Amino acid sequence: MNLPMTQEWLLKMAEKEGNGVISVGGLVGRVEANALALASPATERGALAQLVEWQRRKLRWTVEDLAEKANVEVEDVLAIEMGEGTPEPRTLFNLAAEMNLPAPKLMHLAGLVAARDPRLEKAAVRFAARSAPIEALTADQAAALDEFVRVIAE
Amino acid sequence: MSSTPVQIVRYDNRALTNALLQTDLRPRVLVEVEQEWGPFRRNAARRLVQGGTPPQEVPTHWHWDWGAKSQNLELLAYRCFGIECDRKMQGLMMVLTAGKQARLAPDAGKPVVYIDYLESAPWNVIPLVVVPIYAGIGMVLMRAAIQLSLDEGFHGRVALHALPQAEEFYRDKCRMQGSGSDAQYQNLPYFEMTRDLAHQFLTT
Numbered sequence: 001m002n003l004p005m006t007q008e009w010l011l012k013m014a015e016k017e018g019n020g021v022i023s024v025g026g027l028v029g030r031v032e033a034n035a036l037a038l039a040s041p042a043t044e045r046g047a048l049a050q051l052v053e054w055q056r057r058k059l060r061w062t063v064e065d066l067a068e069k070a071n072v073e074v075e076d077v078l079a080i081e082m083g084e085g086t087p088e089p090r091t092l093f094n095l096a097a098e099m100n101l102p103a104p105k106l107m108h109l110a111g112l113v114a115a116r117d118p119r120l121e122k123a124a125v126r127f128a129a130r131s132a133p134i135e136a137l138t139a140d141q142a143a144a145l146d147e148f149v150r151v152i153a154e
Numbered sequence: 155m156s157s158t159p160v161q162i163v164r165y166d167n168r169a170l171t172n173a174l175l176q177t178d179l180r181p182r183v184l185v186e187v188e189q190e191w192g193p194f195r196r197n198a199a200r201r202l203v204q205g206g207t208p209p210q211e212v213p214t215h216w217h218w219d220w221g222a223k224s225q226n227l228e229l230l231a232y233r234c235f236g237i238e239c240d241r242k243m244q245g246l247m248m249v250l251t252a253g254k255q256a257r258l259a260p261d262a263g264k265p266v267v268y269i270d271y272l273e274s275a276p277w278n279v280i281p282l283v284v285v286p287i288y289a290g291i292g293m294v295l296m297r298a299a300i301q302l303s304l305d306e307g308f309h310g311r312v313a314l315h316a317l318p319q320a321e322e323f324y325r326d327k328c329r330m331q332g333s334g335s336d337a338q339y340q341n342l343p344y345f346e347m348t349r350d351l352a353h354q355f356l357t358t
Binding site: 001002003005007009010011012013014015016017018019020021022023024025026053063064074075078079081082084 | 156158160161162163165168170175177196199200203204209210212213214215216217218247269270271272273274278279280286289290291292293294297298301302305314315316317319320322323324327339340342358
């Protein structure tokens with residue numbers, strides 16, 4: 001491949017580029033995780049991410065606190081809260097145990113089980129549709145979290 | 155493995171440095187690169203979190219795995235480019251040269267080079283590091299994608315789905331044409347370098 005570029009062009013374009021993120025590609029890194037994630041409706045992945053984050057904040061834990069208590073990697077908790085990839089079943093079981101949430105329902109929300117539950121899906125859509133989280137849970141967010149936890153605990 | 159000489163820019167003194175653009179990387183190389191990039195990325199993300207960076211501000215590609223992507227190279231339509239300098243890979247780009255057409259006017263329906271994955275080495279990316287080592291990686295890789303498109307007879311047309319954190323680079327700095335979030339591809343922003351925009355990029 002012949003790739004003519006003048007030094008002036010290179011310097012100018014490098015200056016223009018800066019050194020920020022330039023990444024291209026999907027949000028998940030593993031082919032098998034990608035396939036699983038695509039099998040799960042986005043609203044449910046959003047609900048799982050929001051559920052884990054809000055429940056953690058309700059417990060006043062940092063991401064690191066939760067990872068340490070559940071004996072999972074910080075990166076795994078981060079990925080779940082960002083709605084990326086498909087978590088390992090062990091990770092979800094450990095998180096569920098520490099956060100007092102039902103593991104099978106978390107598996108469903110993560111798309112790891114195929115069984116459909118219309119009531120859970122409806123509740124997940126309502127929950128995921130809430131506004132973006134802020135540092136501390138507002139009364140409204142806390143109420144939404146309690147309501148969703150009540151539904152998935154049934 | 156074929157290569158062509160290029161230059162990239164040292165971040166500290168803004169001096170041009172000789173590098174090699176590898177134009178046909180084999181899967182084994184991607185696995186080796188990931189062994190170096192993966193721990194660097196994950197450790198950097200961990201440091202950011204420990205330092206109080208909100209999760210949404212951590213570069214979202216921190217968990218990528220080029221080793222897993224390497225299996226694509228078993229298919230003839232895929233090629234992988236890499237910029238090598240200081241005996242390290244400074245950037246990678248995996249492209250697809252068949253089966254993708256432009257979606258946006260005036261080139262809709264015409265063949266494009268599709269950039270499937272692209273990443274600069276984590277030590278060149280803010281905020282994964284405070285002081286990067288090299289700059290200009292993205293521009294050289296985009297230049298190579300356009301050249302490949304020209305060589306394939308696609309007149310410089312290139313398309314990609316960027317990570318949201320990279321949207322500014324492709325929209326404002328490469329001046330690609332965007333069509334917003336693509337519901338068919340994880341809601342990632344879609345961009346195209348049209349024939350005319352490719353010409354503008356080369357003659358900037």
